[in-house]
Amino acid sequence: MLKVAVPNKGALADSAAAMLREAGYRGRRESKELVVRDADNDVEFFYLRPRDIAVYVGSGTLDVGLTGRDLLLDSGSPAEEVMALGFGGSTFRYAGRPGVAADVTELAGRRIATSFSGLVRADLDKHGVAADVVKLDGAVETAVTLGVADVIADVVETGTTLRNAGLEVFGDPILTSEAVLVRPATRDDSTAVDVLVRRLQGVLTARHYVMMDYDIRVELVEKACALTPGLESPTVSPLHDKGQVAVRSMVPRHLTNRIMDELYDLGARAILVTDIAACRI
Ligand SMILES: Nc1ncnc2c1ncn2[C@@H]1O[C@H](COP(=O)(O)OP(=O)(O)OP(=O)(O)O)[C@@H](O)[C@H]1O
Ligand SMILES: O=P(O)(O)OC[C@H]1O[C@H](OP(=O)(O)OP(=O)(O)O)[C@H](O)[C@@H]1O
Numbered sequence: 001m002l003k004v005a006v007p008n009k010g011a012l013a014d015s016a017a018a019m020l021r022e023a024g025y026r027g028r029r030e031s032k033e034l035v036v037r038d039a040d041n042d043v044e045f046f047y048l049r050p051r052d053i054a055v056y057v058g059s060g061t062l063d064v065g066l067t068g069r070d071l072l073l074d075s076g077s078p079a080e081e082v083m084a085l086g087f088g089g090s091t092f093r094y095a096g097r098p099g100v101a102a103d104v105t106e107l108a109g110r111r112i113a114t115s116f117s118g119l120v121r122a123d124l125d126k127h128g129v130a131a132d133v134v135k136l137d138g139a140v141e142t143a144v145t146l147g148v149a150d151v152i153a154d155v156v157e158t159g160t161t162l163r164n165a166g167l168e169v170f171g172d173p174i175l176t177s178e179a180v181l182v183r184p185a186t187r188d189d190s191t192a193v194d195v196l197v198r199r200l201q202g203v204l205t206a207r208h209y210v211m212m213d214y215d216i217r218v219e220l221v222e223k224a225c226a227l228t229p230g231l232e233s234p235t236v237s238p239l240h241d242k243g244q245v246a247v248r249s250m251v252p253r254h255l256t257n258r259i260m261d262e263l264y265d266l267g268a269r270a271i272l273v274t275d276i277a278a279c280r281i
């Protein structure tokens, strides 16, 4: 039975659960459940703290897990990233009172509060900077106000928490993160993991693309297909009216309206867009 680690709470938990549900797996009925057995799919889900997931997977105790790239790299675990999951996006950045520093090279001798000490020490080493890392559990923005640190390094999504604490980011982002699927670096080839990966890729594709159908005059079909090339090649079917064809193609969701406008201008009509509920490409 494939053993999968899933975030039990926090910023990644709801989206991870939604993605697995869309991929056809059983979820938990209430948030106190720590283990869920999905016998139909031969999978067992372990609901763990997101920070601990890379540790379990890296040790080989669990076969695969969903966590943040920042948490994976911070843990120093030998687990490796298999695929990005398209949610839980954030950056990991230095921040401080306005004007405190312009970039990491100005942090020598300073105190840096963070709950990601692995990431920060690696970044300081990379830049040859000797600074004190103050390891805290969370809410690190307050460390500057309370005088425990000169600057912080933390997860930034909207920037609201920083603004509320009177802090500003400085320097380049240390890391760009999102939720990722991780597996042990020394893994055996596993068909069960391949099935999970294909299902999750199916969810990503179904979310990123829509299906577009339209009718177009035969002599314009090449131009229309250039606007809607699809992933491989559009399906072109004959219509009863010999002068026209029906075209069906996958289109990136964020381009839907622009492509419909362009197709309409070209002469396409009966342009219909439908969601893709599930797919294997
Ligand atoms: N707005 C956000 N706040 C916090 N984490 C976010 C946010 N957006 C995305 N993330 C990602 O979520 C993960 C952190 O999740 P979470 O905050 O639940 O873990 P944690 O900080 O270890 O736990 P907790 O906050 O419960 O102590 C990281 O990968 C982070 O990049
Ligand atoms: O840029 P924003 O949208 O404001 O989000 C970033 C904030 O959210 C996270 O805190 P979290 O809620 O995980 O609490 P924690 O600091 O205790 O981990 C992170 O540590 C920042 O404080």
Ligand SMILES: [Mg+2]
Binding pocket: 010, 138
């Ligand atoms: Mg947090």
